[in-house]
Amino acid sequence: MSAQDFLFEIGGEELPPKSLLTLATALRDSVADGLAKAGLVHAGVDFYAAPRRLAVIVKQLAAQQPDRVISVDGPPVKAAFDAAGNPTQAALGFARKNGIDIADVDRSGEKLRFVREVKGDSALALMPGIIDLALKNLPVAKRMRWGASRVEFVRPMHWIVMLYGSDIVPARLLDIASGRTSHGHRFHHPQAVEISSAHAYLSAMRAAHVIANFAERREQIRVAVAALATKEGGFALMPEALLDEVTALVEWPMPLVCSFEERFLSVPQEALISTMQDNQKYFCLVDTAGQLMARFITVANIDSPSPEKIVAGNEKVVRPRLTDAEFFFNQDKKITLAQRNERLKNVVFQAQLGTVYAKAERVSALAAYIAGKIGGDVEHARLAGLLCKSDLASEMVGEFPELQGIAGYHYARHEGLPGEVALALNEQYLPRFAGDSLPTVKTGQAVALADKLDTLTGIFGIGQPPTGSKDPFALRRAALGVLRILIEGELDIDLDKLVQAATAQHGDTLTVATTAADVFDFLLGRYRAMYEEQGIPVDVIQAVQACRPTVARDFDRRVKAVAHFRTLPEAAALAAANKRVSNILAKEVVTGGEIERNLLQAGAEQDLAAAVTALSATVAPLYASGDYTTALTTLAGLRVPVDAFFDSVMVMAEDPAVRANRLRLLSWLRTLFLRVADISQLSS
Numbered sequence: 001m002s003a004q005d006f007l008f009e010i011g012g013e014e015l016p017p018k019s020l021l022t023l024a025t026a027l028r029d030s031v032a033d034g035l036a037k038a039g040l041v042h043a044g045v046d047f048y049a050a051p052r053r054l055a056v057i058v059k060q061l062a063a064q065q066p067d068r069v070i071s072v073d074g075p076p077v078k079a080a081f082d083a084a085g086n087p088t089q090a091a092l093g094f095a096r097k098n099g100i101d102i103a104d105v106d107r108s109g110e111k112l113r114f115v116r117e118v119k120g121d122s123a124l125a126l127m128p129g130i131i132d133l134a135l136k137n138l139p140v141a142k143r144m145r146w147g148a149s150r151v152e153f154v155r156p157m158h159w160i161v162m163l164y165g166s167d168i169v170p171a172r173l174l175d176i177a178s179g180r181t182s183h184g185h186r187f188h189h190p191q192a193v194e195i196s197s198a199h200a201y202l203s204a205m206r207a208a209h210v211i212a213n214f215a216e217r218r219e220q221i222r223v224a225v226a227a228l229a230t231k232e233g234g235f236a237l238m239p240e241a242l243l244d245e246v247t248a249l250v251e252w253p254m255p256l257v258c259s260f261e262e263r264f265l266s267v268p269q270e271a272l273i274s275t276m277q278d279n280q281k282y283f284c285l286v287d288t289a290g291q292l293m294a295r296f297i298t299v300a301n302i303d304s305p306s307p308e309k310i311v312a313g314n315e316k317v318v319r320p321r322l323t324d325a326e327f328f329f330n331q332d333k334k335i336t337l338a339q340r341n342e343r344l345k346n347v348v349f350q351a352q353l354g355t356v357y358a359k360a361e362r363v364s365a366l367a368a369y370i371a372g373k374i375g376g377d378v379e380h381a382r383l384a385g386l387l388c389k390s391d392l393a394s395e396m397v398g399e400f401p402e403l404q405g406i407a408g409y410h411y412a413r414h415e416g417l418p419g420e421v422a423l424a425l426n427e428q429y430l431p432r433f434a435g436d437s438l439p440t441v442k443t444g445q446a447v448a449l450a451d452k453l454d455t456l457t458g459i460f461g462i463g464q465p466p467t468g469s470k471d472p473f474a475l476r477r478a479a480l481g482v483l484r485i486l487i488e489g490e491l492d493i494d495l496d497k498l499v500q501a502a503t504a505q506h507g508d509t510l511t512v513a514t515t516a517a518d519v520f521d522f523l524l525g526r527y528r529a530m531y532e533e534q535g536i537p538v539d540v541i542q543a544v545q546a547c548r549p550t551v552a553r554d555f556d557r558r559v560k561a562v563a564h565f566r567t568l569p570e571a572a573a574l575a576a577a578n579k580r581v582s583n584i585l586a587k588e589v590v591t592g593g594e595i596e597r598n599l600l601q602a603g604a605e606q607d608l609a610a611a612v613t614a615l616s617a618t619v620a621p622l623y624a625s626g627d628y629t630t631a632l633t634t635l636a637g638l639r640v641p642v643d644a645f646f647d648s649v650m651v652m653a654e655d656p657a658v659r660a661n662r663l664r665l666l667s668w669l670r671t672l673f674l675r676v677a678d679i680s681q682l683s684s
Helices: 020-038 089-097 123-136 198-207 214-231 240-247 262-266 269-278 307-332 337-346 356-374 378-387 395-399 406-415 419-427 442-461 475-488 495-504 515-533 538-545 552-565 571-587 604-624 628-648 656-674
Strands: 004-012 045-050 053-061 068-076 111-118 157-164 176-179 181-183 192-194 254-259 283-286 292-300 348-350
Touching: 004 123, 004 181, 004 198, 020 045, 020 053, 020 123, 020 214, 045 198, 045 214, 053 198, 068 089, 089 111, 123 157, 157 176, 157 181, 157 198, 192 198, 214 240, 214 254, 214 283, 214 292, 254 307, 262 269, 262 292, 262 307, 269 283, 269 292, 269 307, 269 406, 292 307, 307 395, 307 406, 337 356, 337 378, 337 406, 348 356, 356 378, 356 442, 356 495, 378 419, 378 442, 406 419, 419 442, 442 475, 442 495, 442 515, 475 515, 475 552, 495 515, 515 538, 515 552, 538 552, 552 628, 571 628, 571 656, 604 628, 604 656, 628 656
Parallel strands: none
Antiparallel strands: 004 053, 004 157, 045 053, 068 111, 181 192, 254 292, 283 292
């Protein structure tokens, strides 16, 4: 039999929309893995997913496994037979295990061997087992039972289609017999659908008002929603996760434009967007300035002859939610941020670190200190720090936790607080995730740094640093946020001193004496994760880490300089030379002072001393200005004199004075590079 397409579809009640794509891809991957283990040749596995079904199609699946030869080794021949040539128990056991007579065992080598040819099983025989295992391996958080059966699955299932070409693959999975009967759209085509062959699956589903291809359905929704938004004179907000979820909710998508009352636009648009996206799965529309329009798009799962009724129903449903947001906003405006802040005196931040209000006081003091260091407004930073958590006690944030910071910004604007103060109340949380935007104003930078450093020093100070599997306070994210703000914000502030200042704010609350050092080491270690994402080689990062720079922006300049240096043809030889110098100096006591010229041997030693002296003067202003790239590129010129020195000069001379002088020369050489990084860490 020639290769044919294989179809498996399982269908029933609506599957959880947030999990549909994960379940579908997991099913595909598990089936592909099962095929590989079985040695079944095919031309690829595709997944299909809609609210009521999961499916895979294996393209051009071979009808049978290839035949194979199995060779099984047994005990050594010497141990298999006694002196009289009779088989021992070891030999008899080997024969019995393989179901053969001892006479059929190959004894020509050092060990007994049994070789047999195994005929490949048919795909029809193997596929039910592969599918059954794939279903059992699906990442289902909580399985359920239905009817009188003990079978468990993510949702009650009612039919299974399993076809090889046009033939039914007989099986019973989840207590359901396989066949060729599927079902179409719940409303447009509720009757059964007979699938004639695996190849006909997609067209049969489409005829039954089901677009089974998840990616196709998703793209259809995206294009249609974008077109409707353009027609309305705006743009649709289509977060990837929301687009996936809406795709998982409909089999026959029909986008429709709806509207709400203009008066709701006086509410912070983030609250309106949040409730419409999270609760109703709507696509919100914004104008060219990014301002929310009184329009949204819903995606219906039915091609209704009266779409205006669907529109009216959605407008009716969304109104109470928008009214709630409006009510919370209006209620919150009756109380100032300072008054609301008082409520935080009774809200615990962390049992050992005190209340949220106490944290705000620490952040306020630290933000003021930082603002003074970076040229910001100290009093603005102090006020923003004190009010930074006040919106946590608001009705709006109580209903929409994701609006913390955003709500504070709007309430500060309503009160007429300085613009930078209002902006800082939101920017304190930036960056919220990898690649997120950073604070745009000095006050925002100061409060964001202070908030993150207060949490880092506090949690480390009570002995709860993150572990490999647990980081409940998101300290790794906070550390990366600190580094990004300092580097991308071009803030030349000493991170070590900053950590010490943050630690001091906790007073005698902390129980770990080495808190400041531990937090600085943690921050130093986070550079690796940050730069690896940018494609910087690990050895480059480690070379800079070895020098423990305390200014993050300076660390960034060094990393980029070393990454460039590593590409130079002289880099490998100079890295090896530095490693050699490092090993020598680690074993010897090097006295300080100038190099004694009269002790230098003519030739390579004098040449190296002259080169080191000359280049020291050349790179000094480059180091002072932070131009490490030019400095290292200049130092690459040391390769020739360094190689010549090690080729012709014995460092460990018998004369103690000559030996000490040569060690000083090597120490000078190494110090030139250590002003940037320990390049001995670079791999060749």
